[in-house]
Amino acid sequence: MKALFLHAKKFCYKPVKKALRSAKDVESKEMRCRENALVIFLTIEKGDGAENVSKLLDDVKVHMERIKASSVVLYPYAHLSSELASPKDAEALTEEACKALSEAFGDVECAPFGWYKEFVLHVYGHPLAELSRRY
Amino acid sequence: MKALFLHAKKFCYKPVKKALRSAKDVESKEMRCRENALVIFLTIEKGDGAENVSKLLDDVKVHMERIKASSVVLYPYAHLSSELASPKDAEALTEEACKALSEAFGDVECAPFGWYKEFVLHVYGHPLAELSRRY
Numbered sequence: 001m002k003a004l005f006l007h008a009k010k011f012c013y014k015p016v017k018k019a020l021r022s023a024k025d026v027e028s029k030e031m032r033c034r035e036n037a038l039v040i041f042l043t044i045e046k047g048d049g050a051e052n053v054s055k056l057l058d059d060v061k062v063h064m065e066r067i068k069a070s071s072v073v074l075y076p077y078a079h080l081s082s083e084l085a086s087p088k089d090a091e092a093l094t095e096e097a098c099k100a101l102s103e104a105f106g107d108v109e110c111a112p113f114g115w116y117k118e119f120v121l122h123v124y125g126h127p128l129a130e131l132s133r134r135y
Numbered sequence: 136m137k138a139l140f141l142h143a144k145k146f147c148y149k150p151v152k153k154a155l156r157s158a159k160d161v162e163s164k165e166m167r168c169r170e171n172a173l174v175i176f177l178t179i180e181k182g183d184g185a186e187n188v189s190k191l192l193d194d195v196k197v198h199m200e201r202i203k204a205s206s207v208v209l210y211p212y213a214h215l216s217s218e219l220a221s222p223k224d225a226e227a228l229t230e231e232a233c234k235a236l237s238e239a240f241g242d243v244e245c246a247p248f249g250w251y252k253e254f255v256l257h258v259y260g261h262p263l264a265e266l267s268r269r270y
Contacts, residue, residue, distance in 0.1 A: 004214055016260030079139055079267035080215070118260030125151030125253030132214035 001052040001093075002080040004041040005060075006121065007067045007129040011039045013075070013119040015112050020087050023114030031118075034109055038069040039121065042097060043080035044090035048135075053093060055135040057100045064105070067128055073109040074098050075119075080132075087114060136187040136228075137215040139176040140195075141256065142202045142264040146174045148210070148254035150247050155222050158249030166253075169244055173204040174256065177232060178215035179225035183270075188228060190270040192235045199240070202263055208244040209233050210254075215267075222249060 012033035015026045040060065060072065076094050078084060085093070091113045098110035111117060123129050147168035150161045175195065195207065211229050213219060220228070226248045233245035246252060258264050 014260070017262075019262070079265055082267075082269060116260045116262055116264070118258060118264075120255070120257045122255045123253060125149070125251045127152075127154070127251055129251070129253075130214055132217075134217060 001045055001048045001056065001135040002043040003056060003133045004080060005063055005131040005133065006039040006041065007069060007124050007126070008037050008039045009122040009124055010035050011037050011073055011119070011121050013111055013117045015115040015117050017116045018114060019116045020114035022087060024112065026112050026115065032109060034071045034073055036070045037073050038064060038067060039073045039075055041075050041077035041080065042094060043077055044085045044093045045081050045083045046085050048085055048093055050096065052135045053097045053100055056097060057104060059133060060101065061104060071107065071109065072101055072105045073111065074101055075111045076113045136180055136183045136191065136270040137178040138191060138268040139215060140198055140266040140268065141174040141176065142204060142259050142261070143172050143174045144257040144259055145170050146172050146208055146254070146256050148246055148252050150250040150252050152251045153249060154251045155249035157222060159247065161247050161250065167244060169206045169208050171205045172208050173199060173202060174208045174210055176210050176212035176215065177229060178212055179220045179228045180216050180218045181220050183220055183228055185231065187270045188232045188235055191232060192239060194268060195236065196239060206242065206244065207236055207240045208246065209236055210246045211248045
């Protein structure tokens with residue numbers, strides 16, 4: 001599991017088109033935005049399981065305390081590793097991560113898995129605004 | 136060498152603060168923007184050399200033909216690998232990449248190495264808008 005933590009002044013995205021035939025339909029293709037958000041670009045790798053989600057959650061809790069973001073966005077992102085899990089496994093674990101983060105932080109925005117998405121990302125320039133993690 | 140190719144409707148950045156004591160001074164801390172740009176987030180890894188720059192250049196040439204971007208931005212990014220080259224080697228090779236890209240594409244925007252930077256990135260949602268590469 002690889003993750004990129006980005007502290008965003010603002011983050012917006014909209015689903016454009018399915019990248020995987022198996023991708024679930026989305027309720028809306030409108031642009032959705034969050035301000036002062038921790039945006040987690042997440043790549044699920046082969047062999048990842050519940051323990052990786054648990055490590056991610058612990059780490060996000062610590063990091064949220066430090067940066068004082070007001071919301072969390074989970075953004076499935078296949079571009080951080082060349083050791084990708086199967087789409088089916090990756091989707092299931094991403095949903096698990098979404099659930100765990102939502103239980104911890106309330107209203108988490110979980111971007112759809114398996115879609116091409118357009119996004120606008122405004123990242124702060126402070127020293128903790130960008131971190132990479134591997135679990 | 137790892138790279139993330141992002142086809143951006145618009146990309147802006149500004150240097151905020153040195154992340155490395157050895158970082159060179161910048162001429163300006165103003166926000167700099169490009170539209171319809173191929174933004175290359177580039178991570179130099181241990182053992183990288185001129186041949187990696189050459190592979191990157193070949194690949195960028197092919198990709199620019201496909202996406203028809205009107206400019207190129209090279210953005211040093213230490214977050215795509217855990218096998219980083221030394222800052223000194225990474226800076227030297229990033230400068231080599233900047234030079235090679237500038238020779239091929241003219242007015243390339245090369246963001247400063249070793250700085251914390253704020254950025255605003257608007258990525259298209261088409262299938263070729265985001266690609267990851269390892270050379």
